Amino acid sequence: MADTNPLDSGHTGIRKIIHIDMDAFFASVEQRDHPELRGKPVAVGGSAARGVVAAASYEARVFGVRSAMPSVTAKRKCPDLIFVKHRFEVYREVSRQIRAIFKTHSDLVEPLSLDEAYIDVTPENGGDKMGIGNATRIAEMIRAEIKKQTQLTASAGVSYNKFIAKIASDQNKPDGICVIKPHQGAEFVAQLPVRRFFGVGPKTAERMAKLDIHTGADLRAQSEDFLRQHFGKSAGYLFRASRGIDHRELRANRIRKSVGGERTYGEDLVTDTDLQDAFENIINIVWNSIEKSGSRGRTVTLKAKYADFRQVTRSKSADHYVENKQEFSEISRELLEQIMPVENGVRLLGLTLANLEGAEDSENENEDRTKSAQEAFEF
The missing domain is CATH 1.10.150.20 (5' to 3' exonuclease, C-terminal subdomain)
Structure with missing residues (x-):
C-alpha cells in the first residue's frame, strides 16, 4: 500500500520538523568516558550542601533524581548516587559533532541547547539535502549516525510543527522515536x-x-x-x-537574547538569611542552565517581587563576557545586596544573563520573544 503520511510522502504544504534530544546527555557522556559508572546512578553537579544536579542518568531518575534538584535532596532520594564534576568543554565538543550530523541533512537547524535542536527537513524549505524524502527515515539516520560517532543515544520527535515535535521526542525516551502525523496532532x-x-x-x-x-x-x-x-x-x-497549531518558523542558528529562570515561593522570604539561602540555590540552577545552553553574556539582571506584588530589578554589565560561575555569583550577590535589607516578604526571585555573545547581531524577531517567554522556567 502507498504511504499516505504527508510527513513522508512529498506532499506539499506540510512542514517536516524533527526534534532531536540527547538522552541524559551530560551523564551519558560521563558514563561513556568512565566505564566504571555505567549502569550506576550518576549525577553531574556538585555534592555540596548548596549544589544542584545539572543532569542525572536514567539509573538515578528511577529514584526521582532530576536536573535542577538540590544535591542534598537528590542524595536523600538515592543514597548510592555518584556525583561527578561537570566537563562542559567536553559536552560542547560532542555537541559540535552532533550538529555537524544535522547539517548533512539540512542547513535549517535551530539549536535549543547543547543537547537538543530542531531540524527542518521540508524539501520546499531547502531541507532534506540528501533527497531522502522521508522525515522518519531521516530521523532514524541521524540517530544511527549519532550512535556511531559518539556512542551516545538520542531520541527524536517527528511532526508538522515545532511544538508537537518537541513533545514527541520525549514520548519514547530513551533511545526512541515518536511520529505524530498532521491528522493526529489535535x-x-x-x-x-x-x-x-x-x-x-x-x-x-x-x-x-x-x-x-x-x-x-x-x-x-x-x-x-x-x-x-x-x-x-x-x-x-x-x-x-491546545489545537495542535504552531506556525513558528525554524530560526536557523537562532541567537538567544538571554538565559535565566525564576522561582515563586509558597511562603514569603521574610528574613535576610532566608533570602540569601534561597538566592544561592537560584544562582546554582541558573548557572547550570547557562552552561547547558553554551551561552556567554555580559549583563546580569536580578528580579525580585515582594509580598505586595511590587517588583524591582537590578542589573550590572561587565566589560567582558562572564566566564565562570564564581564571577556570575559575585555579580548576582552584589545585585542582591542592593535590595537588602528586606522590608517586607519576597515572593519571587529570578536571575538572567543577557547581552549574550552574538546577540547584538541578531534581529529582534517575534520568534525570539516567543521562545524567551516559553523557555523561562519555574523551579
Whole structure:
C-alpha cells in the first residue's frame, strides 16, 4: 500500500520538523568516558550542601533524581548516587559533532541547547539535502549516525510543527522515536497533561487545576477570551497549542537574547538569611542552565517581587563576557545586596544573563520573544 503520511510522502504544504534530544546527555557522556559508572546512578553537579544536579542518568531518575534538584535532596532520594564534576568543554565538543550530523541533512537547524535542536527537513524549505524524502527515515539516520560517532543515544520527535515535535521526542525516551502525523496532532495534544505545555510551571498548573483544566482537551474547551482573562498574554499560545497549531518558523542558528529562570515561593522570604539561602540555590540552577545552553553574556539582571506584588530589578554589565560561575555569583550577590535589607516578604526571585555573545547581531524577531517567554522556567 502507498504511504499516505504527508510527513513522508512529498506532499506539499506540510512542514517536516524533527526534534532531536540527547538522552541524559551530560551523564551519558560521563558514563561513556568512565566505564566504571555505567549502569550506576550518576549525577553531574556538585555534592555540596548548596549544589544542584545539572543532569542525572536514567539509573538515578528511577529514584526521582532530576536536573535542577538540590544535591542534598537528590542524595536523600538515592543514597548510592555518584556525583561527578561537570566537563562542559567536553559536552560542547560532542555537541559540535552532533550538529555537524544535522547539517548533512539540512542547513535549517535551530539549536535549543547543547543537547537538543530542531531540524527542518521540508524539501520546499531547502531541507532534506540528501533527497531522502522521508522525515522518519531521516530521523532514524541521524540517530544511527549519532550512535556511531559518539556512542551516545538520542531520541527524536517527528511532526508538522515545532511544538508537537518537541513533545514527541520525549514520548519514547530513551533511545526512541515518536511520529505524530498532521491528522493526529489535535488528538495527541488533547491527552497531554497541562504541565507538558511549555511555560506551564507548577504555579500555572495549580491555577489551571482550580479552573478544572488538567489536559490539553480541557484547555481546548476554553475560549481565547477566557484564557486571556486568567492567563494574560499566554492566552494566544495556549489557545493555538491546545489545537495542535504552531506556525513558528525554524530560526536557523537562532541567537538567544538571554538565559535565566525564576522561582515563586509558597511562603514569603521574610528574613535576610532566608533570602540569601534561597538566592544561592537560584544562582546554582541558573548557572547550570547557562552552561547547558553554551551561552556567554555580559549583563546580569536580578528580579525580585515582594509580598505586595511590587517588583524591582537590578542589573550590572561587565566589560567582558562572564566566564565562570564564581564571577556570575559575585555579580548576582552584589545585585542582591542592593535590595537588602528586606522590608517586607519576597515572593519571587529570578536571575538572567543577557547581552549574550552574538546577540547584538541578531534581529529582534517575534520568534525570539516567543521562545524567551516559553523557555523561562519555574523551579
